Amino acid sequence: MSEDQERVSIVLFSGELDKAMAAFIIATGAAATGMRVDMFFTFWGMSVLRKKGVKVEGKSLIEKMFGWMLPKGADRLALSKMHMAGMGTMMMKNVMKQKRVASLPELIEIAKQLGVNLHACEMSMGVMGIRREELLDEVKDIVGVATYVDDASRSKITLFI
Amino acid sequence: MDNIDQIVDARGLACPMPIVKLSQAMTGMEVGQTVEVTATDHSFVPDIEAWCRKTGHQLIEVNEAEEEIKAYVKKTK
Numbered sequence: 001m002s003e004d005q006e007r008v009s010i011v012l013f014s015g016e017l018d019k020a021m022a023a024f025i026i027a028t029g030a031a032a033t034g035m036r037v038d039m040f041f042t043f044w045g046m047s048v049l050r051k052k053g054v055k056v057e058g059k060s061l062i063e064k065m066f067g068w069m070l071p072k073g074a075d076r077l078a079l080s081k082m083h084m085a086g087m088g089t090m091m092m093k094n095v096m097k098q099k100r101v102a103s104l105p106e107l108i109e110i111a112k113q114l115g116v117n118l119h120a121c122e123m124s125m126g127v128m129g130i131r132r133e134e135l136l137d138e139v140k141d142i143v144g145v146a147t148y149v150d151d152a153s154r155s156k157i158t159l160f161i
Numbered sequence: 162m163d164n165i166d167q168i169v170d171a172r173g174l175a176c177p178m179p180i181v182k183l184s185q186a187m188t189g190m191e192v193g194q195t196v197e198v199t200a201t202d203h204s205f206v207p208d209i210e211a212w213c214r215k216t217g218h219q220l221i222e223v224n225e226a227e228e229e230i231k232a233y234v235k236k237t238k
Contacts, residue, residue, distance in 0.1 A: 025176065025177050028177050028181055029176075029177040029180060029181075031184075032177065032180045032181045032183070032184035032185075032212075033180070033184070033212055033215045033216055034184075034215070034216050099175055100173050100174050100175055100178075101175040101176075102175070102177075102178060110181055113185070114181070114184070114185075
């Protein structure tokens with residue numbers, strides 16, 4: 001990766017399917033155009049990075065509650081509108097499949113193939129009691145705001161979704 | 162169109178997959194080689210122009226028909 005390569009940095013703050021898909025479509029599109037892409041996941045966006053079926057011992061009650069209430073991974077997110085207790089999201093996923101729109105897990109896999117860097121927010125992990133082993137292996141590192149600011153200041157495009 | 166070195170079939174695929182597939186095909190090609198991309202997503206027409214402008218690869222030709230779009234891109238670097 002050369003120093004003069006154009007860069008994009010994207011913050012994914014939201015934990016909803018539609019917004020996460022928008023973030024990954026832009027990320028993969030930019031990477032396919034030869035740009036270096038860094039995605040920063042924070043707060044509700046952390047749900048996208050959750051790995052399925054990982055049990056961690058020694059969590060406090062509040063940390064456990066976060067674990068139960070937050071979506072358990074990229075294929076469990078709900079739409080930001082018209083979720084309708086799951087019906088709307090299910091219908092939307094079916095329509096997208098028919099129209100051959102890549103699913104969120106597929107987009108994450110493509111992002112990985114294209115070398116998109118995924119960064120997790122330390123502070124959000126602390127608040128929600130999320131441990132490194134609960135996150136996808138693709139996550140490059142766990143960082144703070146200074147890493148984002150440094151990255152964004154060298155990016156041509158920066159987005160907060 | 163003669164001298165096609167690589168073919169990318171992106172028919173039926175939605176954004177961003179046509180350019181993702183094109184980009185992946187490009188990495189395996191030599192400079193000077195030409196790829197033919199077929200897509201049915203009509204946003205591929207403005208997108209292939211933008212993609213070539215941004216990446217610097219040469220857009221040789223775009224043929225847009227009702228049912229599918231064919232684009233020819235030469236790898237320049």
